[in-house]
Amino acid sequence: MSENYYKPEMLADTDWLLENLDKPNIRIVDCDPPDSFFRAHIPNSVNIGSNTFVKSANSSLHVMDAEEIEEFMSNLGISSDTTVICYDGRNSLTATRFWWVLNYYGHTNAKVLNGGWIKWISESKPVSIVPTKVDKTKFVAEKDDSLIADHNRVLAAINSDSDIIWDARTIEEYNGQNSRGNKNTGHVPSCVYTEWIDLIDSNNMSCFKSPSDLEKIFESLGVSREKQVFTY
The missing domain is CATH 3.40.250.10 (Rhodanese-like domain)
Structure with a gap:
């Protein structure tokens, strides 16, 4: 749950x-x-x-x-x-x-x-093939810049003990074997690595892994609530 x-x-x-x-x-x-x-x-x-x-x-x-x-x-x-x-x-x-x-x-x-x-x-829950019609609303964007790290902030995080940089891409991207169209290959220096899909439980209908399993993954990466985590 x-x-x-x-x-x-x-x-x-x-x-x-x-x-x-x-x-x-x-x-x-x-x-x-x-x-x-x-x-x-x-x-x-x-x-x-x-x-x-x-x-x-x-x-x-x-x-x-x-x-x-x-x-x-x-x-x-x-x-x-x-x-x-x-x-x-x-x-x-x-x-x-x-x-x-x-x-x-x-x-x-x-x-x-x-x-x-x-x-x-x-779970055999109901499905539909009929597109849903919705009325247009008014969405007001209020940007939270704290959720994005710029170039200088990531550079500072590379040598910081209080920061964790987490590469969550495929192993081929991490190793520089697949550029995915990027100019440079490889990974950010000092980053930790675990692919994003490793947080998903393939044996439990693609739900996120249990809190205890996720905690084990985070601990292995050095991730804690006391540290600032940067993901990419």
Whole structure:
């Protein structure tokens, strides 16, 4: 159950979502590409569209700017009083990205569906093929710059005992064998490494691993609540 995690308010359980599917203040956001969404999705959900990482039209390296994000979220029917439930069928890869974007722009009333689409259909919960029509709302972006580290801050973290830099990419990217289109290969000096997918329990319908298992991973990386953690 999500209640056992350190911050359970960041997650939603499938049983809870089933009970709250029709609540007017809840917006369920499918963070998979449109072709997956149109094959089937959780009832009353809206689709994020093809831009699953919410990248700016002006730079594929950066998230949408405030003006872009206000239009984007408003079209999804998200306003300041909306509880947003993010899910996907890709081990929460794009759902957590969307959750982070919401938080970065000041909307902290958001949750990731633990297990996402994989757990939902594994439990034979209802699905829909009908797109959800929503009224456009007014989303006001209030950027929280503390959630992004600039170049100078990362440089300072490299030699800092109170900071942890965590490379969460694939091992091929970490080792410099796959550039993924980047100019440079390899990893940031002094970083620790564990791929993001290692936090997901493949034997439990793609839910996040248990709090005790996650704590073991964090301890092995030197991650603690006393340290500032930078992920990439």
